[in-house]
Amino acid sequence: MGSFKQDIQETFLGLSESISQQWDDFTQFLRETWPILILLLCILIGIWWYADPPPPRHVLLATGSPGGSYEALGKKYAEFFKEKGITLELVQTKGAQENIDRLADRNDPLQAAFVQAGVDYAKESKGIQSLGAVDYDPIWFFYRGSEIKDANLEAVDGGLKYFLGRKISIGVEGSGTHTQAIKILQAAGYEKGARFIGLPGHDAVKALQSGEIDGAFIVDAYEAPNVQALLNDPAMHLVTFKRSAAFAKLIPYLHILEVPQGSFNLARNTPPKDMKLLATTTNLLIDDRMHPAIQFLFLEAARNINGKESFFSKRGEFPSFKDSALIESPVAVHYEKNNYPLLAAYFPFWMAELISRLVFILLPFCVLGYPILQALPSFRAKRMQNKINRLYGALKSLEQELLNGFDDEQRDEYLRRLDLLEYQALKITISMRLSSDYYGLRTSIDYVRKCLNRGVHPYKVGDDLDPNLSTHSPSPDLLGNLKDA
Known part of the structure; x- marks a missing residue:
């Protein structure tokens, strides 16, 4: 058992990491959903302005x-x-x-x-x-x-x-x-x-x-x-x-x-x-x-x-x-x-009126905005999953091309395309919940790269296989290692 001081340090370290992670998720959420948030804000401001305009001065x-x-x-x-x-x-x-x-x-x-x-x-x-x-x-x-x-x-x-x-x-x-x-x-x-x-x-x-x-x-x-x-x-x-x-x-x-x-x-x-x-x-x-x-x-x-x-x-x-x-x-x-109104006893008139009008907006916000905001996390997750799935689809398409018409002279081009897929995967910003899918994609890309770097054609089996390579077992079907798009 650690000392009390160590326990306190570990507790604060855990809290700081949790807060940092939540903040990163929040900023990422804003970057990805800002068009929807701006649209929602405009709708609410419109309701606020026309349904309950500010008092004249x-x-x-x-x-x-x-x-x-x-x-x-x-x-x-x-x-x-x-x-x-x-x-x-x-x-x-x-x-x-x-x-x-x-x-x-x-x-x-x-x-x-x-x-x-x-x-x-x-x-x-x-x-x-x-x-x-x-x-x-x-x-x-x-x-x-x-x-x-x-x-x-x-x-x-x-x-x-x-x-x-x-x-x-x-x-x-x-x-x-x-x-x-x-x-x-x-x-x-x-x-x-x-x-x-x-x-x-x-x-x-x-x-x-x-x-x-x-x-x-x-x-x-x-x-x-x-x-x-x-x-x-x-x-x-x-x-x-x-x-x-x-x-x-x-x-x-x-x-x-x-x-x-x-x-x-x-x-x-x-x-x-x-x-x-x-x-x-x-x-x-x-x-x-x-x-x-x-x-x-x-x-x-x-x-x-x-x-x-x-x-x-x-x-x-x-x-x-x-x-x-x-x-x-x-x-x-x-x-x-x-x-x-009770607010007028504790706030200046303009502030009490502003608060009252903001409260008036809560009702349409709850009816219209809250379900939308509730749906945004799943919307984000689907967007991230779709990006991963698209790269899986591109990787699967490349492997099909290698399987049906491999050309050893284009090996460098194949590797370059794999590097591009990996670079695109690195640019994806994901939440912690999709980490396994993300690293599974990168592992699959790396597996195809290793197959190409063997120096042989790993996608030919049976009669097409070089006799000199008969001691080698056929390469497993990589499609089984890739997630369906």
């Missing part, structure tokens, strides 16, 4: 008119996308209708937009899906002048006395503000008797503060500059919707927001008493062709930005499918049930 998001909360929210989303290596370009529009029209246009590069719930023409547009609601949009009605008693707004006659002859801004036609204002006014019976004008949010604020108009509907977030400007103006009053439950019943997508006394401004005690606001929600709409990875990124942005606790929403309340009348994106439904 540039995305367009419509935010609506300037100065509103959607613009501020869009900037937060753009920062989030930038951290993930994606450029999110914000596009200003005139409002909800333009956003939806552009999303429905299959030639428009716009891929996402903020749109308020309850915009009816969104239901009629094809090619649009919803990623769900991401925030509340309170419906504010500010007015100037003497404070209106709640009873006057509850009674149709009293309400008409206030609105009759007044100039009220209800937002630009086609905007979400205009849609919500018209629905509320129609439900309350106030749609006639007032002078309604359409002004964008920032223009309505200026007109109301300067006295050019008497009231304005604004549908925007609590943090929006337009809303804050009017809440902090002592000359402005805010209508409370005492019949909010009735409005929410008649207009199902509306939500009721509770505002405690003094919560807007405790020092000024604004509002002076508990009040209720009606609110719609901000829906994130997308072109239904948007890449799933970008949809997941929008949902993750909504969770990080809109999922935090705010003045009206609770932590984790958004994103959600609260009141979307549109088709819900399957990606958003998956996200709501399973959250963001």
Whole structure:
């Protein structure tokens, strides 16, 4: 028994030899099968590219008119996308209708937009899906002048006395503000008797503060500059919707927001008493062709930005499918049930997406590629065996020629042909499993060479044999020593 040191040395020597042999077999495998491997790789890349293309690096998001909360929210989303290596370009529009029209246009590069719930023409547009609601949009009605008693707004006659002859801004036609204002006014019976004008949010604020108009509907977030400007103006009053439950019943997508006394401004005690606001929600709409990875990124942005606790929403309340009348994106439904893909928690966005797409390729690879790769070793063995068999065939053909028409003057030519066969055999690269066949071929070539080097004709028997060589037994049939091709 050898020493422990010798045993270790022999073990490592055996491992190194095994690894070297495996590496040689692998490199030989690559040299012989590279055309098949390249073809297989091209097929898989084609499947990968066309069945699951990479996500775009540039995305367009419509935010609506300037100065509103959607613009501020869009900037937060753009920062989030930038951290993930994606450029999110914000596009200003005139409002909800333009956003939806552009999303429905299959030639428009716009891929996402903020749109308020309850915009009816969104239901009629094809090619649009919803990623769900991401925030509340309170419906504010500010007015100037003497404070209106709640009873006057509850009674149709009293309400008409206030609105009759007044100039009220209800937002630009086609905007979400205009849609919500018209629905509320129609439900309350106030749609006639007032002078309604359409002004964008920032223009309505200026007109109301300067006295050019008497009231304005604004549908925007609590943090929006337009809303804050009017809440902090002592000359402005805010209508409370005492019949909010009735409005929410008649207009199902509306939500009721509770505002405690003094919560807007405790020092000024604004509002002076508990009040209720009606609110719609901000829906994130997308072109239904948007890449799933970008949809997941929008949902993750909504969770990080809109999922935090705010003045009206609770932590984790958004994103959600609260009141979307549109088709819900399957990606958003998956996200709501399973959250963001696990890989995104441990890898950068681009790497997580790359890994996900590579995993997607494993299925066709297993179906198509694995059987091919499994067949390649036997394919290699057959190729090597065929090379050996071809040389056996050439050797057999040469021996038949010697048997049927031996010419002693061409002995050198016969030897040269044998040398060429041996050289061709030496150039064959084989695996260990075919070593016996390989060396059997070389032994057969050497045997024929020895027969020729005897100086006699070893292929003639019987009467053709030289009498002087009668003491010699006939040469055995060499064909029995050669493998059949």
